Amino acid sequence: MIKKLIATAALATALVLPAAASPDIGKEAPNFTARTADGKTVDLKSLRGKIVVLEWTNHECPYVRMHYGANNMQATQKDATAQGIVWLQIISSPPGKQGFLEGPAAIKVNAERNAVPTNVLLDPDGKVGSLYGAQTTPHMYVIDEKGTLVYKGGIDSIPSYRADSLPKAVNYVRETLTALVSNKPVPNPSTRAYGCTIHYGS
């Protein structure tokens, strides 16, 4: 019986898919270097001392379109960047899949929808996405000044692609940033990410 249990446990451990691993809250956020839409590179480590928001996006996904269509995402970005918070959009769609954009196109899309992230990171090989276990668009992460991951999950509390959910929903990113700025504990550090599947290139 014990032998069997041990064997089962070993099998279970061996078979677990490593791909979906997502970093732990309260631990150091995994470091990455990525190309930006305006042709530079960003090293996460160089942003120490600032609060960083990561927003996985796919401009054609209905959930993303809803949040931009209702000006929800832009308003959250505006309030964050106004306080000196760094907001990075990340596009992990590979070429040929929905949401993939080259740098200039990504900048243009943001201009058209009045989005104001600090920058857009291009991640067509899905390296950063896999590192963070990003699964959906939107999928949000917040990193504090010390480089610790303090939030991961959805943009808000109601998984919906319909704008009528917005007035009732708690915007978790806003909530997290307010808590961080006023030096209070993050009320909901890990929530449900919802949206369209990110189709990683193989």
Add this chain to the structure above:
Amino acid sequence: MKLSHHATATLLTAILFCAAFSAQAADIAKTEHVTARLVTDARSVEAGATITVGIHKLIKPKWHTYWQNSGDAGTATAIAWTLSQGASAGEILWPAPKRLMIGPVANYGYEDEVTLLTRIKLPDTLPAGEAFPIRAVVDWLVCEEICIPEQVTLELSLPVVAKGFSTGISIRAIESARMKLPVENAWPFTASVKNSKIELTAASSDISRDKIANAHFFASDWGVIKHAANQPMSAEDGKLLLTLEPYESKVPQTLRGVLVLDEKSGGKTVQQAYAVEAPLTGTLTSQNNFAMQEIGFATALLFALLGGIILNLMPCVFPVLSIKVLALVNHTRVSRHRRHLHGIAYTLGVLAFFGVIAGIVLVFKAGGTEFGWGFQFQSPLFVLLLAYLMFAVGLSQSGLISFGNSMSRFGAFGSNEGYAMSFLMGGLAAIVATPCTAPFMGTALGFAVSQPAPILLAIFFALGFGLALPYLLLCYWPSLLRYLPRPGPWMERLKQLLAFPMYATAIWLVWVLAQQAGANAVAAALCGMLLIAFGAWLLASSGKNWRALTYSFSLASIAAALALGVYFVKDATAPEQTVRANARYEAFTPTRLEELRAQGRPVFINLTAAWCITCLVNERVALERANVISAFEAANIAYLKGDWTHRDPAITQMLARFGRNGVPLYVYYPAGASAQPVVLPQILTPEIVLREIVQSKTARVEN
């Protein structure tokens, strides 16, 4: 005229055709990816009836819509019903879903074709001859590589007929969906957390190892398991075990979902779904140091042994042990062989008691009831008998009772019967140990009860062996006794002194009894003790001539004591079943805990029992200290207290969630609905409690 007649007919036909067409267009709608149709199993309806309706979706190949838990991405289909007043629609009855893997992302949904059934209850008054309209606005997200939100409105109208005249109809879309609905209460399911995994077990004679081709569990709620993780299966005849990967470091109290089995039957594979709803026992390893630890068998054995050794120092056991040690000091000249045998007899006595306890736990575990450490104290009769026993031992220490010549003292070493006494003393030490919980013990026992019988027994015996070990060592190495003072008159004095802890224990047990069985039981217990004392006095004072008579009288008075106690205690009900809320704490219930946590308040939970000495001591020395009280107030901590003096399944389950099966248990939930609970040690000081509160707070601020 003829022409005009013809024209009228054509017009009429056209109108009829259009009407028919528009009626059909209302119960069917086509989007780019889905053809949806509103179907029902009723041809006509009557007042008060319940009918089944379904939204049948024909989905474009390779595209999918979602189940109630959509998995890592996506959103479940939603139906908004518009019905006439008095009618109501139930929840969607979801057929078993399919897991759709897209790279590392797993979604739960349907491909090709699905019917979502709903039961509609018609109003109790509905005039025959009218129509009953049904309107559904259906929202779904349909995805392949990209996702499209779609919405359709479907309508149909059913003729209302007089009671007893409604007719049904068999619709393939509804029948096939019914076949795919999970079967409720088919098998007994159990779920527990082991080695950081959730183990889901189904037990049924229907399960045969060779027939199961595949099995997969779908959790009803998001955030319970990792949707993309493999689910290793081990099947044997009569039992199926699936190992699930928990989503995060916390698990729900109940595991809900659907188990889908692919069974080989006559050359083909048949799919069958079973609804799963099982209490989830055990807890996960937490990154938090103070929190619950998951341990292995070896560690549990070691913990049990250590816990047993520490038990010797607890106030429950120490007096009993002292009696034995005193006897040993008094008999240093007894042959080695005999000493060893006494040590072994005592050890066997302890082990026998632990064997009995383990046996009871196993029997009740098999019967599905969970018992924890100290459960026997939940019986007022046991408490009463133990109070009598303590009182009798006290009388003996005081020198009032002598049980005949050969067993003149509890610590007797004189003759062979002395071995029986040593055995009984071992049992007594074990019995009086139960209201105490020593450090390490809780973890070990919590582990034990979740294990199969041999492991459980091994851990209980390790605990018993630990308890017996110090005395056993003294028996084998009496040289250790050299550190004790030389035998002398002080020993008799000490023996008499040790009677007082025994009386104190008896008083405490009567106090426990008062809470369990009320004032009458207390009076009965005290009268019983009076009778025991009287009987003992009779025995002690009996002269040779009247021996037979006094023996009978004393036995009669002891029997009367027992009868009296049993009579009053047996059917007594507790005067106060629940913890009375006061300004400082409220009664613990799982619902209240959820409420408080949802409000974002920090919560401190104290699971205790009147018979648990460790619990009472902790309350006095730590939890009721002024600085702890004010710290609780300052941090706005809600204090919930659960009383396990009587059996309470809600508390037993809460204990199990933290891998325990006995009180005390102290858990601190820091503020925030998703904060990790912290388990405090079983022996508290004000510093430990304060440190925990402050640490949780600062740890979170540092985040």
